[in-house]
Amino acid sequence: MAGVVVGGAFLSGFINVVLDRLISADAVNLVVGKKLSSDLVERLRNALTDAGALVDDAELKQLDNHDVKEWLNCLRDALYTADDLLDRACTKAATTKVTLLGRIFNSEDRQMENEIERVVRRIEDLEKRKGKLGLEKISTASFSWKTPSTSLEKGKVYGREDDQKALIKMLNDNNENHLSVISIVGMGGVGKTTLAQWMYNNAELMEGFDRKAWVCVSEKFNIVETTKNIVKEISINTQDLDSFNSIQDALKKGLSEKKFFIVLDDVWSNDHHQWKDFLAPFQYGVKGSTILLTTRKEDVGSVVQTNYHPHYLIPLSEDCCWSVFAANASFPESNGNPTLEGIGKKIAKKCDGLPLAAETLGCLCRRHDAKEWEKILRSDIWGYSTNDSKIVPALLISYFHLAAHLKRCFVYCALFPKDYVFNKDELILLWMAEDLLSLPKRGETLEEVGCKCFEELASRLFFKPAKYKFERFVMHDLLHDLAIFLAGDFYCRIEDLGEQEEKKVLTRHLSYFPRGSLGHSITKVFNFIAKSESLRTSLYIDDLFSMESVASKFIYLRVLSFHKLDVLPDSIGELIHLRYLNLSCCSINRLPESLCNLYNLQTLILYRCTKLTMLPRNMHNLVNLRHLELGKTCLEEMPGGISKLKHLHTLDFFVVGKHEDNKIQELGGLSNLHGSLELKKLENIVDVKEAENARMTNKNLIDKLYLEWSSGDDMVSNTKAERDIFDSLQPHNSMKELTIKGYKGTIFPDWLGNCSYNNMTSVSLKSCNNCCMLPSLGQLPSLKALRIQGFLHLKCVGMEFYKGIGDPSVHIAPPFPLLESLKCYNCPMLKGDMLHQVFMRIVSSSSDALKVRKLVIQSQAAQNLEIRECRNLESVSMSEAPHAALHRLIMSGCSKLVSFAGEGLAAPNLTHLNVSRCSKLEALPRDMNSLLPSTIAH
Known part of the structure; x- marks a missing residue:
């Protein structure tokens, strides 16, 4: 096929994986207890190489040749089998304690050799069919398509000027109708969603609408889920919406007497009865309310509403x-x-x-x-x-x-x-x-x-990127269709199975993302998968299978996820191929010791397993573990020997123990840790040497650090030793976010607030009850968010807080240059005369610092300001300068606050003002009340 450009056939990558395993032939020989015949090993290598030479041609010819597609499926199935056998051999070789000399060739070894022999014959037979199928080795160019250094931005809309004018006219014509439905109709990829996005984000078009919502409906129209998603878009409070009646009632209240614009993107359903039920709450809006649909099906809009206006989107020029x-x-x-x-x-x-x-x-x-x-x-x-x-x-x-x-x-x-x-x-x-x-x-x-x-x-x-969701992504519908088309019968999503579906002989990857009620029984699913023992992936099928059935039937699993598991049985240790085990949010309270037999395990996710209090004692045997996620668990201590897990990339939670093998120094050898790390029970560190051996300064890939001393008696016998230990936990200066809770010392170490931490964007200090002064944070050049909470004995704040300690003649940059959010909670001894110094760039006082109880909000950078439980604060006012950045202001629990002055109030973007539990405050200023009548709580 002249002119074909490919980057390597799909199966080329799989063949390379199997060949890499075959390189470990010595491990295979060790497992079977005798030398595999060199002829068999060579035959497998040659068979893989010869078949690999044909897959580039076959991958293209399969598109219009069913026989070639079947040939590729047979080869793919054989590769799965070969890979499973070789992985079993390598795993047993790596974990066996018996030397080759002491092994006896047993029936299991003989069975494995026979299975390898069979798969070699299968691949050889497939290669022999190349002439009949017209397959040949072709020369393929391999290209390096360089990824752009900048991310792809959403460009302007091209060639849709007439479509835009037509849609604007349709929208304006709707003003006399109680509820109108506009439908953008067109084939996949023609730009329906892009045009809908243009309308939704056009400020001039949206002027006059009281409510807006964007919901992606997709092929399976679930009216409960769709209605709830709309409620989430228009309302902050969605708690207690546990029935369709409560959800529809909430939507009715949210839309009543409002003009709304609702986009339902990618609609497929033309079920009249479903739409009739779905639309009931939308009848309570005012004239001009509009629902905009995007759909590939012409008849959808007419089913939704008789007062329906389709706009057909044709391909671009x-x-x-x-x-x-x-x-x-x-x-x-x-x-x-x-x-x-x-x-x-x-x-x-x-x-x-x-x-x-x-x-x-x-x-x-x-x-x-x-x-x-x-x-x-x-x-x-x-x-x-x-x-x-x-x-x-x-x-x-x-x-x-x-x-x-x-x-x-x-x-x-x-x-x-x-x-x-x-x-x-x-x-x-x-x-x-x-x-x-x-x-x-x-x-x-x-x-x-x-x-x-x-x-x-x-x-x-x-x-x-997914809309409004940081670090989340989606696939375009058309590309998702392409992935399913290419995946064939090797991938199966249970919810897509039809009533008359044939048995899935080739399925290796299985997932279940139920929407609505459960519709598939265990027996039915097992019937679909003819070779269940060959399954590799089981994602979220806990609604269908018990853990015991998984461990007994799916012996070659690589990926296993459960979200509704109460007990993890001992049989988990039999899944020796397992690489990924996700038990997040499960109700398990213990993990069996057999889990530690999973030599190949790379990822173990136990996030939000809130009943889990301990890990198996032999966790150190999981030598290939790279990611151990323990956040939001209730572990009381760590198992011994975590330092042996040299490949650990993620360890987000560590409880400092008292035993020699689970103390803080266990972190010393873990030099590859990334991301966030939460250290608890730091009071168990007894001397500086232990803290130094943790080598926190070497962990330059940790960017979020949480340090917690357990609550209890705040009195310590040696506050200097406490400070020295804390000093020895100094992190690398690449740190971005730092939280400190329950520190028992009286003074913070000097590194906290050092300007060398130029990446630090967030600092949170909580429940440091013995501290009588705050650390020097004012010179952190990138600090955007600061939280101070629970300093029960903090009475005053010195100049060192925002300028640091040093030669006063040396020029110091203005403090808190980028601070956007400041929260101060529960500091009952902190008086207003010193409080203003805490906010030196955010607030300042115009009166004598030793007498005032007044707070003046002044900064142009502040976006979020919260003052809570500061009982001596008497007065708050806004400066005359406009606070363009200020969005959120909360004053709570300030029992002596009597004045909230509004003279010169100029905060045009203020959207949330809450003044609560300030019993002496009689009223807010008139201009402030008129500005925010719906957001003020008093």
């Missing part, structure tokens, strides 16, 4: 498609390379007017190389057509240009339902567990490889 392509390729439309422009316009023409295809291909072509653009243009993929109209050839070509391991990573996302919002780090851990990533280069970690893979896919628009 060739010129507009070229503009979209050029913008995403970072190619100037004027004064660009004329040769590239000519090729690019031909590529854009092949996008058939679909902006999503033009965006994706444009991103693919950000490397301005004419030869590469030509190869994309000449690719035979353009000639492929499928009966499934959801698969766009322009997206297929983007997939075929991915490297082999990236293809596997992308297809793995077929396990998630459409519109699923996923976490980048979680997805990378799953890729690691499934051996989907390429091997790390020297000095590179698997996590770094995974991050590069994710960024590469995101840069090509295979993933996009």
Whole structure:
């Protein structure tokens, strides 16, 4: 096939994984107790190599040749089997304590050798069929599509001026109707959602609407879930909405006598009865209220409402498609390379007017190389057509240009339902567990490889950031369809199974994300999976299977997630292939010792297992463990020997023990820790040496640190020793967020607040009851959020708090230069005459510092200011300067506060004001009451 451009066939990456395992043939020989015949090992290597030479050709020909597709499926199935056998062999070799000399060749060894022999014959037989199928070894170019150094931004809307005018007119015409439904109708990838987003974010169009909401409905229309999502968009309080009646009633109240604009994106359902029930609360709005639908189906809008206005979105013109392509390729439309422009316009023409295809291909072509653009243009993929109209050839070509391991990573996302919002780090851990990533280069970690893979896919628009959700991502519907198409029968989401579905002989990856009531029995699901023992992935199927059934039937599992488990049985130790175990939010109160047999385990997630009080004593045997998430558990102490887990990348929680093998120094050898770390029971550190041996200053990849001394008697016999221990816990100066709770000393160490911590953005100090002075935080150049809480004996604040300690003649930068949020809670002894110094940049006093009880809010940077439980504060006022940044102001529990002056009040963006439990405060200023009548609590 001349002109084909591929980055390596999907199965090429899998074959490489199996070949890498085969390199460990010595381990295989050890397990079987005798030398595998060199002939068998060589035959397996040759069979894999010969089949690998054909997969590039086969991956393309499968698109229009069913026999070739079946050939690829058979090869893929054989590779799974080979990989499972070799992994079992390597695992047993690594964990056996019996030497080769002392082994007896037993029946299990003989069975494994026979199974390897069978899989070799299968692969050899497949290679022999190449002539009949017309498969040949082809020369494929491997390209390095460099990821742009800047993230892809949402560009302007191209070629939709007439559509925009039509939609504006439809919206204005709706003002005389009680409730109108506008529908944007078009094929996948044509830009319906983009146009809806333009309307939703157009301030001029949205002027006059009291309520707005955006909800993605997707193919499975669940009226309960959709209604609840709308309520969440328009209301802060969604608690106690546990029935459809309460949810609809809440929506009715939220929309009553309001003009609203609700977007329902990607609607498929044309069930009249469902829509009739769903629309009941929307009848209570005022004239001009509008529901905007985006849909691929013409009849959806007419079913929703008789007063219905469709707008059909046709594909873009060739010129507009070229503009979209050029913008995403970072190619100037004027004064660009004329040769590239000519090729690019031909590529854009092949996008058939679909902006999503033009965006994706444009991103693919950000490397301005004419030869590469030509190869994309000449690719035979353009000639492929499928009966499934959801698969766009322009997206297929983007997939075929991915490297082999990236293809596997992308297809793995077929396990998630459409519109699923996923976490980048979680997805990378799953890729690691499934051996989907390429091997790390020297000095590179698997996590770094995974991050590069994710960024590469995101840069090509295979993933996009989720709306309003930090560090969360989604897949476009069209790309999700493509992933499912390519995953075939090897991936299965239980909720998609039909009533008459045939048995899934090939299924290796299984997931279950139920929406609504449970509709699949255990027996039914087992019937679908003919070879359940070969299953590799089991995501969230706790509604269907018991843990005992999983451990007994799914012996080759690599990934296992449970969210509703009460007991983890001893049989978990039999799943020797397991790499990823997620038990977050489960009700388990203990973990069996057999868990420590899982030699291959990389990730163990116990987050929010609130009943868990201890870990197995032999945790140190999990030598390949890289991620141990323990946050929000109730562990009383750590098991001994955590320092032996040299590969630990994540350890977010550590309880300092009193025994020699679980003291703070166990952290000393863990030099690869990343992210956040919470240290509890620091009172168990008895001397400075122990603290020094933790080597906190060496952990430069930890950016969030939580230090807690347990509550109890605040009196300590040696406050200097307490301070010295704290001093020895000094973290690396790359730290970004620091929380200190329950410190028993009277003075903070000098490093806390040192200006060398130039990345520190957040500091929280809680319940440090013996401290009579605050640390020097004013010179932290990047500090944005500061919280001071529970300083029961703090009476005054000195100048050192904001200027630090040093030579007064030396020039010092203005304190708190970037501070946006300041919260001061429960400092009952702190008087107003010193309180103003706490807020030296945020508030200042105009009177004598020794007498006033007055607080003047002055800073232009503050966004969030909270003063709580400061009982001596008598007066608060706003300065005359406009506080453009101030959004939130809370005064609570200030029992002597008698005056809240509003003269000169100028906070145009103030959205939340709460003055509560201030019993002597008679009234707020008139101008403040008129400004915020709905947000004031008194």
